[in-house]
Amino acid sequence: MNRFWSILFCLVPILGTATFVMAAWGLPPFQGAWLPKNYSVAGETIDHLFYLLNWISAVIFIGTGAVIGWVLWKYDHRRRDQASYFSHNTQLEIVWTIIPAIILIFIAFYQMNSWAETKMIRPTISQNGQTINKPPMVLVMAKRFGWEFHYAGPDGLIETQDDDYIENELVLPVGTDVVLQLETRDVIHSFFVPQLRVKQDIVPGMKQFIWFRGTDIAEMDIACTELCGWGHYTMKGRLRLVSQKDYNLWLTERRAMQTPAMDPDDPETPQVLEERLP
Amino acid sequence: MEILRGIKTGKLKTVRHVLLQFICLLGLIVILIIMTGCNPSPEPQFRFNRVALLKQEKNDLAEGERFSNAYQSEIGDILTALYGTPNEPRFPFLLGEEDPAHDVLSLNNLQLAAGPVAADRLEKTAGLYREHCSHCHGITGDGAGGTAASLEPYPRDFRLGKFKFKSTPLRRMPTNDDLTRILKNGIPGTAMPSFRTLPDNEIAALVDYVKYLTIRGQHERRLIAELSNLDNAPILDFKLLADADEEGQPIDEEMKAENTETFEAQLYTVVGEYLAEDIIPRWVDPDDEISEVNNAPAGFQSKHPAHSALLQTGKDLFYGKANCVQCHGETGLGDGQTANYDDWTNDWLKTIGVDVNQPATYQDFMMAGALHPRPIRPRNLRTPIFRGGNLPSDVYRRIANGIEGTPMPSSPTLTTDEIWALVSYVKSLPFEDQGSPENELPVNDRIVD
Numbered sequence: 028m029n030r031f032w033s034i035l036f037c038l039v040p041i042l043g044t045a046t047f048v049m050a051a052w053g054l055p056p057f058q059g060a061w062l063p064k065n066y067s068v069a070g071e072t073i074d075h076l077f078y079l080l081n082w083i084s085a086v087i088f089i090g091t092g093a094v095i096g097w098v099l100w101k102y103d104h105r106r107r108d109q110a111s112y113f114s115h116n117t118q119l120e121i122v123w124t125i126i127p128a129i130i131l132i133f134i135a136f137y138q139m140n141s142w143a144e145t146k147m148i149r150p151t152i153s154q155n156g157q158t159i160n161k162p163p164m165v166l167v168m169a170k171r172f173g174w175e176f177h178y179a180g181p182d183g184l185i186e187t188q189d190d191d192y193i194e195n196e197l198v199l200p201v202g203t204d205v206v207l208q209l210e211t212r213d214v215i216h217s218f219f220v221p222q223l224r225v226k227q228d229i230v231p232g233m234k235q236f237i238w239f240r241g242t243d244i245a246e247m248d249i250a251c252t253e254l255c256g257w258g259h260y261t262m263k264g265r266l267r268l269v270s271q272k273d274y275n276l277w278l279t280e281r282r283a284m285q286t287p288a289m290d291p292d293d294p295e296t297p298q299v300l301e302e303r304l305p
Numbered sequence: 306m307e308i309l310r311g312i313k314t315g316k317l318k319t320v321r322h323v324l325l326q327f328i329c330l331l332g333l334i335v336i337l338i339i340m341t342g343c344n345p346s347p348e349p350q351f352r353f354n355r356v357a358l359l360k361q362e363k364n365d366l367a368e369g370e371r372f373s374n375a376y377q378s379e380i381g382d383i384l385t386a387l388y389g390t391p392n393e394p395r396f397p398f399l400l401g402e403e404d405p406a407h408d409v410l411s412l413n414n415l416q417l418a419a420g421p422v423a424a425d426r427l428e429k430t431a432g433l434y435r436e437h438c439s440h441c442h443g444i445t446g447d448g449a450g451g452t453a454a455s456l457e458p459y460p461r462d463f464r465l466g467k468f469k470f471k472s473t474p475l476r477r478m479p480t481n482d483d484l485t486r487i488l489k490n491g492i493p494g495t496a497m498p499s500f501r502t503l504p505d506n507e508i509a510a511l512v513d514y515v516k517y518l519t520i521r522g523q524h525e526r527r528l529i530a531e532l533s534n535l536d537n538a539p540i541l542d543f544k545l546l547a548d549a550d551e552e553g554q555p556i557d558e559e560m561k562a563e564n565t566e567t568f569e570a571q572l573y574t575v576v577g578e579y580l581a582e583d584i585i586p587r588w589v590d591p592d593d594e595i596s597e598v599n600n601a602p603a604g605f606q607s608k609h610p611a612h613s614a615l616l617q618t619g620k621d622l623f624y625g626k627a628n629c630v631q632c633h634g635e636t637g638l639g640d641g642q643t644a645n646y647d648d649w650t651n652d653w654l655k656t657i658g659v660d661v662n663q664p665a666t667y668q669d670f671m672m673a674g675a676l677h678p679r680p681i682r683p684r685n686l687r688t689p690i691f692r693g694g695n696l697p698s699d700v701y702r703r704i705a706n707g708i709e710g711t712p713m714p715s716s717p718t719l720t721t722d723e724i725w726a727l728v729s730y731v732k733s734l735p736f737e738d739q740g741s742p743e744n745e746l747p748v749n750d751r752i753v754d
């Protein structure tokens with residue numbers, strides 16, 4: 028029983044680290060517990076930051092764990108080794124303040140570009156010789172308990188009469204910057220697509236914008252990650268990333284449905300479909 | 306405390322002792338949880354339509370009649386024999402393989418949707434209805450699930466056999482496609498969510514299960530509605546099948562044949578007349594009834610030169626001939642006529658002696674399971690949300706056919722072009738320049754949302 032407590036306490040960092048490593052390698056029983064495959068351009072930077080922070084944390088966690096374990100082992104109560112006791116050591120305190128401060132300042136500067144790109148600098152387009160923020164392609168309206176996706180009509184603007192809406196299915200093109208405007212009808216929800224490394228709270232009365240560029244054709248789930256009521260668990264949507272060609276096709280089909288059949292003999296009946304192709 | 310004392314005095318044995326006690330206690334709790342968790346909860350049962358019985362009784366009582374208490378269990382037994390239980394659904398395919406009801410629903414689909422939720426994907430999926438629907442619509446499909454009272458509008462009670470959003474005219478049943486669409490799209494503006502992420506076969510199973518609950522509910526209501534003709538005799542008198550009379554004397558052949566005939570006549574009324582000849586035929590091939598959406602005028606296109614004239618026609622109709630303004634209000638906010646009730650509420654609210662302004666007169670209906678009566682709000686046309694779908698053809702059908710179970714009427718007097726003009730106008734309302742209604746109408750500062 029000599030070393031019971033020191034071994035018991037050392038097990039915590041050891042098992043913790045082991046769990047982490049097993050999850051990262053996808054070893055049973057932790058298969059699929061690590062990050063899902065990334066489908067967003069900005070997601071690569073985010074993943075890089077994630078791994079960097081994990082490595083820094085790992086070094087500190089294992090280091091401090093080892094030191095504490097060693098102290099427990101060495102100064103076990105049953106043994107005569109008496110630990111020295113002192114109440115104050117300026118040098119030591121400066122060291123353990125400055126080192127974490129340097130690490131934190133480094134992280135703050137290192138991630139700044141990535142934060143700005145994903146949260147602050149919206150993609151732009153040029154219109155009439157001016158550079159303007161890219162208008163949102165879809166208005167995402169969260170509600171208890173589901174997602175409404177209001178697509179911009181032929182005018183390219185959301186919240187106009189030619190909008191089309193569809194629930195719980197979001198179809199978006201890959202290889203182009205997609206801007207979404209997020210709003211909620213009732214309480215706070217959160218738009219979360221792990222495969223795109225996107226997560227954004229949606230607050231009543233506020234408009235949030237998110238943007239990303241999909242890298243590959245895929246299907247993924249959209250989840251709400253803000254507990255919003257009894258049906259929170261049902262608040263699941265489907266996101267389909269498709270090629271630009273398929274996207275245009277899908278959009279054309281949706282828009283064709285928005286146009287009722289008209290008298291074919293009327294000379295004024297316009298050639299609707301061709302005219303409306305984006 | 307004991308732990309602390311142990312540490313202080315260095316009595317590690319005490320510490321270990323306490324630790325052991327703690328672990329034992331934890332184990333005990335786990336065992337308790339497992340034991341109570343394994344206790345099977347009682348199998349859910351379909352709930353009897355007590356509201357309908359109460360209504361029938363009250364209306365008949367006004368004529369001096371009273372029902373025997375035995376009817377509730379007798380109707381329950383008949384329905385269980387025909388339709389099974391929530392765990393084991395059945396359907397009375399009276400003609401076997403040839404039965405026309407096979408076109409309405411399939412037993413396989415019912416089994417997929419019924420029963421307790423089976424989460425394991427590898428095994429047979431089941432319990433879809435209880436997983437996705439019953440918390441609002443109730444196990445029985447009576448629209449009185451656990452969340453019902455807090456929702457506006459209330460979840461649909463299927464038992465009346467009325468569906469609001471469909472491609473068929475009033476008093477016709479919805480098609481499979483109509484029900485599938487509602488499940489896939491949800492009903493925007495209500496608590497009905499979209500189930501688009503479910504696979505098609507599961508949606509089809511749920512559609513069939515909704516029809517099953519509806520038909521069962523319609524049948525139940527029919528049985529209750531006919532009670533007043535029975536003079537308190539049983540619906541199905543099984544004594545007629547006995548070989549001996551009450552004193553134990555054998556019944557002669559002639560009498561027995563007559564009795565059997567009477568019983569068969571009773572049975573025929575219950576399943577043949579009520580179900581096979583009345584309810585089922587209305588569910589067979591509703592696709593034949595789909596109302597046509599006539600071609601729109603070319604001016605329906607927003608960039609078309611005739612478009613603004615079409616909008617103006619629509620506006621004139623809104624305030625004039627079509628009289629939409631009466632319910633939807635001067636500004637289209639849905640604040641015109643706000644004291645109406647839908648058919649699901651009116652069903653019992655119109656009972657003799659019930660006054661909506663005096664809760665004491667309908668307290669017994671509340672006890673029987675009716676939801677608190679709430680007036681139906683005409684749609685606010687200033688929001689770009691259309692419950693029955695936002696396609697022009699959807700809005701066209703709502704105007705042309707009306708909406709079942711609500712005060713929204715069909716409009717047989719309007720021409721195709723007039724309906725299209727109204728569709729055009731109504732679809733433009735949410736996006737109308739906020740200055741324009743004020744030109745003619747009193748300022749309404751509620752035009753925000």
Ligand SMILES: [Cu+2]
Pocket residue numbers: 170215216217251252253254255259262
């Ligand atoms: Cu939510």
